[in-house]
Amino acid sequence: MPTFPFSAIIGQDEMRQALLIAAVDPAVGGVLVFGDRGTGKSTAIRALAALLPPMRAVAGCPYNCDPDSPAESCPHCAGGGPRKSHKKPVPVVDLPLGATEDRVVGTLDLERALGAGVKAFEPGLLARANRGFLYIDEVNLLEDHLVDLLLDVAVSGVNTVEREGLSLRHPARFVLVGSGNPEEGELRPQLLDRFGLACEVATPKDIPTRIAVVRARDAYERDPEGFCAARAGDERTIQKRILLARERLPSVTVPDAALERAARLCLALGTDGLRGELTLMRTARALAALDGAETVTDDHLRRIAPAALRHRLRRNPLDESGSTARVERALAEVFA
């Protein structure tokens, strides 16, 4: 059955925008989607991956290295010399709750150890996710030792394995996509801060939208192939938009005025550190690239600020107003 097409997702504009930005510039640091169940979080993420054009990778490299610039830390490709390349779909790797560290980090390859008596490394989920997406549903319930591990890898882009007599490093750069329901537990602040964008999704409340969603799903289930074929044009349009934006991204400029606005916004909100400004700038640039703009404007900042900043506010447990409202307030002040 083909994946439900990205272009057929109705509503949830903020989440779709955030995912597109992550697809344009994987360096923005991942997307967190918090909200109700049954709002198409997992659907959107799988759809996005299916939409992306296949990537070129070194044949036989378990870490999907780019043949043009294999990662320095790649044990497979570091030798240098020309490599055969092949095309493969952008990986979306699920990290399930309660996954063992072995499965995530990788471990001794038992098959080869038992069969040939060779001490070899069997890559884990982090290796498979390199250059793709790592999707964690219910990320807020992830066990602490896995969160620690992820934080380390997400910062360095390298997975360091020291276990069972193995000692190696391999590239692990991926877009972290987390989803969850805040009612079931809060996300650890350190991990929260690593996500570039945080969106809030809610079940659509108005009947026409709800009907449209269910109807689309119903049509898809009755005839998946036909449904996807009818959407193929829209899918190509989005794909092209992403590819063009990737090309344009390096040349998009951020004027000083925009930087100043970003800084004032972060000051007004009292976000910790500089990560807020950096993310705001990066994501605004990706958004501008998606829009086909040459420079970042106030409009881009305004559109991306809630998602880029709402999870970085210092929390005051006795303050009733939500973080989105606080960002909106600051936006109104700074852009007054």
Added chain:
Amino acid sequence: MGAPPLPPPSAGEGTLRSRGGRDEVPQEGSNGAESGACLHAGPASSGSRAPVSRPGLTAGPPSPAAGGGRTPDPWADAHRAARLIAADPPAFGGAILRAAPGPVRERWLETLRTALHPKTPWRRLPPGIGDDALLGGLDLAATLAAGRAIARPGLLAQADGGIVVVPMAERLPPGTASRLAAALDTGTASDRPARFGLILLDEGEGDEAVAEPLADRLAFRIDLNAIGLAETQAELPDPEPGAAAPDPVGDLCALAEAFGVASLRGPILAARVARRLAVDRPISRQDIVTAARLVLAPRATRLPAPEEPAPENAAPPEETRAEPPPDGASEPAAADLPDEIVLEAVRAAIPPNLLDQLLAGGPRLTAAKAGRVGQAAAARTGRPIGSRRGDPRRGRLDLLGTLRAAAPWQAVRREEGETRRIVVRRDDLRIRILRQRTETTTVFCVDASGSAALERLAEAKGAVELLLAEAYVRRDRVALVAFRGTGAELVLPPTRSLTRAKRGLSGLPGGGGTPLAAGIDAAVAVALGVRRGGSRPAIVLLTDGRANVARSGEGGRARAGAEALQAARALRAAGLPALVVDTGSRGEEARAVADAMGARYLKLPRPEAGQLSAAVRAAL
């Protein structure tokens, strides 16, 4: 369905009532009859609270079972769900079967089994199943015997196209639940096809329930608890389909909205069920009613207001371009559904206990369910965090770790003249390192009675939120029990979520008498549940100790005081650590309670949120 057994007559008559209503459905345009039904429905649903759960008790004389049984007869619906699952196991996600183990549950499973194609895979999920067995991995026994790695497909892949039965689903570890949910979403397990229907056997009591993220993906929720074995004999014919419905999807969405089913999986699954019911004819109104009864009614979080204008006002605009209209017969202005008849038919299928809860206080039910995953996460004592060299007689052998340790040496050892296939030496043996969770759950038990209540409550709420705000450092949870008037109430089930706490605490009422014994009892019950779940409970009691309401709900200082001391001694006997914060000005009573509990005692006549949370942190 549901805990309070339904007296048979009312079930029967409820049945007849809605049957009477729906018999009119096929005759399009019999508007007079329909509005008549509306009139029946109106008073019944807007009337006094308890009787509403049996709508139409007085409606109409019993009519002979002509086409019979298109009813909220729970067994008939359970039976119908079984046949739907059997027709195409992976299509509907599956069902949650809430029932105590026993003949009724066995009969349902038997029904499902016989309806399935005989070769359909049927797998039972063993409790505590590991990743290898669930998703596929190394077959250890075969690997050791053969001396080379032998892979085997996981249980989910083996069940492809069939059924996976999960016993004790309410205690399913969150990791397993999320793997099942992911497999349901993708139809694969470790890249092998794994499309299956999930039958979750839920034996939970009280608010123990299946993890909501998984439950949301399954179409059916069947409650067999109130069904007697005798009622399971009847096999009822399907109702006649009746006229085609012009806009089934719109109707189901409107129904979902009317019953407060927030997740869109509800109407999506209901649409799938309606389509399957209709097979090769257009979906009829009857199909919509059945699908809504099977899928939407058990998810209801509210009751539609009786006089609510039918939501059809929001006729679906055509924003979904290029959508093939369902059944090719869609007229966007399909205006008259869900009308009262349909609403009523679905309402009659809401399990009575659910209905009572809805009538009693709105959506607390969902709130209580929401934290299950987090709670289940704590339900393990000691989780393996790795392995180390050691003697398996003094720990749990880590077989995989042992093999891994031995594996690289096999070639060398064989050269030394060993003939065994696998040579494991003592140095290779690995045992698991288990780590005990040290999470603490603080159960606040707050006296919400009398005049000082409002202030005290506000401070207790503040303290709860402050403690939660820093809970991340210590991975702690907080719960809150309030007592006032005639009894105690669990206002906030153990949670780590600030969002949820805020919602649970807003609008907590105060005033009334002081049923101290009931309050302590409730706190102890919560604390014991916490301890069963593997976390460490601590109770903080905020009171002035002046009990004046006994457990029975009657007034009387002497008896109330004696009972409070008795409850306090029970708390001590249970070995629960406690702190009593005396909010009164004189202090003898609270002191006595604290002594009986063996609790620490703290006098804070004017507690303040910051002070209180600091005191709690220091004391526990």
